[in-house]
Amino acid sequence: MTQRSDRPHRALGIDIGGTGIKCAVVDLDDGSLASERFRLDTPHPSTPDAVAKTVADVVSNANYTGPVGVTFPGVVRHGTVQTSANMDSSWRGTSLFDTLSPLLPGPVTTLNDADAAGLAEVRFGAGEGQEGLIVMVTLGTGIGTALIYDGVLVPNAELGHIEVDGHDAESRASASARERRNMTWETWAGKVQKYLRRLENVLWPDLFIIGGGVSKRPDKWFDLIETRTPKVIATLVNNAGIVGAALAADISKKR
């Protein structure tokens, strides 16, 4: 599809997370934010109705009509949420697409939050220009992962839940696990290293991109981790989900 040159190439990205719901209009030519970034706390309990209301509130600030991308912190297949480790369990089996479409100002595309972050980092961030298999790992409340091969996303890779030493990896190596279990940065880095080594032994990626909230403080832990695979810190940090959601909306518009 040809873009009309007089119209800005933009989409709205909405990032639904366990702690906050954020949105901004994204300039798809360079990944920059073309509006202010708006954020509200995620409601508790984070039921579909409560989240939908908060999404509508946050989007009402943006003064935008056009394609919209929305992330969710769980598996999203054909618009429907399949898993929801860190959101209200009533999301499971609920259509994110049907819940939000009537409230949003344009055609809606839905996807997993880590998948969105991966798309954004590969297009505009730490993975720009890199070929081959990129594995994005977000270390936050949970562990999110995205597999991107030569720019193409393989959606819903739930590699944050592989078993390491008899435990769900997310329960030991996420950023929230470090806080919850009072781990030193060194102890936690050891768990992240073990986790990444498990991933590289089965996937043999060309690059790891490590994101999530902890990517704002890499000096505390990043150099403590040794992997065979080259690894870089995500550069889009807080905005990766928003930018990736907007990119996904644009990709599906062109299909």
Ligand code: BGC
């Ligand atoms: C979920 C993933 C999500 C990740 C980060 C995990 O608990 O299973 O789907 O990407 O958290 O939010």
